[in-house]
Amino acid sequence: MTFEPSERVAGVPPSGIRRFFEIAEEYDDIISLGVGEPDFAPPWAARDAAIASLERGQTSYTANRGMRELRERIAVDADEKYGLSYDPDEEVIVTSGASEAVDLAFRAFLDPGDSVAVAQPCYISYMPGVQFAGADVVDVPTRAADEFKLTREALEASGAAEADALVMCYPNNPTGATMTRAELEPVAAFAREHDLLVFSDEIYSELSYEHDHASIATLPGMRERTVVFNGFSKAYAMTGLRLGYALAPADAVDAMNRIHQYTMLSAPTTAQHAAVEALDSCGDEVREMRAQYDRRRNFVLSRFEEMGIDCFPAAGAFYAFPECPWADSDEFAEALIEEERVAVVPGNVFGAGGEGHLRVSYATSLGDLKEAMARIESFIT
Amino acid sequence: MSDREEILALLRENARYSTEDLARQTDLAPEEVEAVIEELETDGVIKGYQAVVDWEKVEPERVRAAVELNVTLDRETGYDDIAERLAKFPEVQGLRLVSGDFDFAMEVEGDSMSEVSRFISEQVAPVPEITQTVTHYIMESYKERGVEFGDGHDDDRLSISP
Numbered sequence A: 001m002t003f004e005p006s007e008r009v010a011g012v013p014p015s016g017i018r019r020f021f022e023i024a025e026e027y028d029d030i031i032s033l034g035v036g037e038p039d040f041a042p043p044w045a046a047r048d049a050a051i052a053s054l055e056r057g058q059t060s061y062t063a064n065r066g067m068r069e070l071r072e073r074i075a076v077d078a079d080e081k082y083g084l085s086y087d088p089d090e091e092v093i094v095t096s097g098a099s100e101a102v103d104l105a106f107r108a109f110l111d112p113g114d115s116v117a118v119a120q121p122c123y124i125s126y127m128p129g130v131q132f133a134g135a136d137v138v139d140v141p142t143r144a145a146d147e148f149k150l151t152r153e154a155l156e157a158s159g160a161a162e163a164d165a166l167v168m169c170y171p172n173n174p175t176g177a178t179m180t181r182a183e184l185e186p187v188a189a190f191a192r193e194h195d196l197l198v199f200s201d202e203i204y205s206e207l208s209y210e211h212d213h214a215s216i217a218t219l220p221g222m223r224e225r226t227v228v229f230n231g232f233s234k235a236y237a238m239t240g241l242r243l244g245y246a247l248a249p250a251d252a253v254d255a256m257n258r259i260h261q262y263t264m265l266s267a268p269t270t271a272q273h274a275a276v277e278a279l280d281s282c283g284d285e286v287r288e289m290r291a292q293y294d295r296r297r298n299f300v301l302s303r304f305e306e307m308g309i310d311c312f313p314a315a316g317a318f319y320a321f322p323e324c325p326w327a328d329s330d331e332f333a334e335a336l337i338e339e340e341r342v343a344v345v346p347g348n349v350f351g352a353g354g355e356g357h358l359r360v361s362y363a364t365s366l367g368d369l370k371e372a373m374a375r376i377e378s379f380i381t
Numbered sequence B: 001m002s003d004r005e006e007i008l009a010l011l012r013e014n015a016r017y018s019t020e021d022l023a024r025q026t027d028l029a030p031e032e033v034e035a036v037i038e039e040l041e042t043d044g045v046i047k048g049y050q051a052v053v054d055w056e057k058v059e060p061e062r063v064r065a066a067v068e069l070n071v072t073l074d075r076e077t078g079y080d081d082i083a084e085r086l087a088k089f090p091e092v093q094g095l096r097l098v099s100g101d102f103d104f105a106m107e108v109e110g111d112s113m114s115e116v117s118r119f120i121s122e123q124v125a126p127v128p129e130i131t132q133t134v135t136h137y138i139m140e141s142y143k144e145r146g147v148e149f150g151d152g153h154d155d156d157r158l159s160i161s162p
Helices: A017-025 A044-055 A068-082 A097-109 A126-132 A152-158 A181-193 A250-263 A269-281 A283-307 A329-340 A366-380 B003-013 B019-026 B030-042 B079-087 B113-124
Strands: A092-095 A115-120 A136-141 A165-169 A197-201 A226-231 A244-247 A358-361 B063-071 B092-097 B104-110 B130-137
Touching: A017 A329, A044 A269, A068 A092, A068 A244, A068 A269, A092 A097, A092 A250, A097 A126, A097 A197, A097 A226, A097 A244, A097 A250, A115 A126, A115 A152, A126 A136, A126 A165, A136 A152, A152 A181, A165 A181, A283 A366, A283 B019, A329 A358, A329 A366, B003 B019, B003 B030, B019 B030, B063 B079, B063 B113, B079 B092, B079 B104, B104 B113, B113 B130
Parallel strands: A115 A136, A115 A165, A165 A197, A197 A226
Antiparallel strands: A092 A244, A226 A244, B063 B104, B063 B130, B092 B104
């Protein structure tokens, strides 16, 4: 008897970043621009709330859908910031990271044989997630020429009209692209016309530098067909506390909760207490972190411009996605680590349209960014 | 935030940012940055540029002390007069009038504890208005002017992550 992975697991290749992680681990003097998480610590008030909850011994399960107090605050926050109006009792579910929420949605609404259009380049978990649910991925590449925004043309050209659902993420990891409300309209129209469910990952919503974040769920006829994902990892630098949530119509949340209640049961209690405090009192820290990222973004973009490397003006998240100076981004990223001790992630690991680019995270101090950019410059000249 | 405030914040973060660095981070032209800095200097807003030094890493290590001073005033002598006299000593690196249990908080620097002690007993204590001195030698510095000391920042994030 041996442990043979199921066909679904065997059919999913190992993560493309794994190899680069292993290369980077060989060196201890690396400046890493390969990190997809904030370099800040969570606001003290949130940490204090987590500590206080532990001191009070609040470590039992919470309601499956999350503490009522937290769901209420999430609903208020989403309404005030993004105009998303959801009932905390029936239309909000708190999950262990936004990634769990994505997985729940895929498994709750996809059947074997279904197909899912995935706007790419994108967070590396969407495609495996769709496959684990037994469905097929339809690649929808976005282009640098369109500033990596999802367009109606891209959807039509990729055959997304035949799909059952669409996955999108703006502000985007890895490109830093954002979409305005006006730019989302043709996408929403396409989804309505072709009766697509929309899975909209908005985990970087607080990191939109040039315009207010717009959620596709606020467009006419979209609320009833959209699941919005968000969480506390990026805005509040709480990655390791693993706390996310989904907003969707009651039936959808009910279906997701059916999986959640048998698998995760409830999100970490300590993290939920931290999240309540984060929403209550940590707005200033979020604004300060955003201002810092914006400053770093301007620096990184201007340095690429000075080097003569094309990089579209990323307007969100904390990534720049410049063109790779070499034809093969894998080779470039590997040589850059080995020769200059700077880690970046090759664009091809993020799916269709990513090859020929590099993901450069600026969630790192300005001092390190300055040094890393100087090393990149000396590497390419 | 105004251009002046923004440049001031950046220079407080790192006074060695080049004009180009500042221009990039503020979206101003280099000439505009230079003009704002000149104005800040002329107006006396920026009084100087100094390094923040971790003396424990310097040989020989400098000895520093925080000294509390109590004074009595009379009709001829005010706080400013006493401060003016004390501030002239090169050993005095900082001098502030403070509220609370004592009057002045003074920062003194020297090559050894005996040198600092001698300075306090021979130069400061004899000042007629000074009624009491309490010297606290600084054993360890954890943060100065916004800069945290220690062995650099420990970034325990994975080098590559999704």
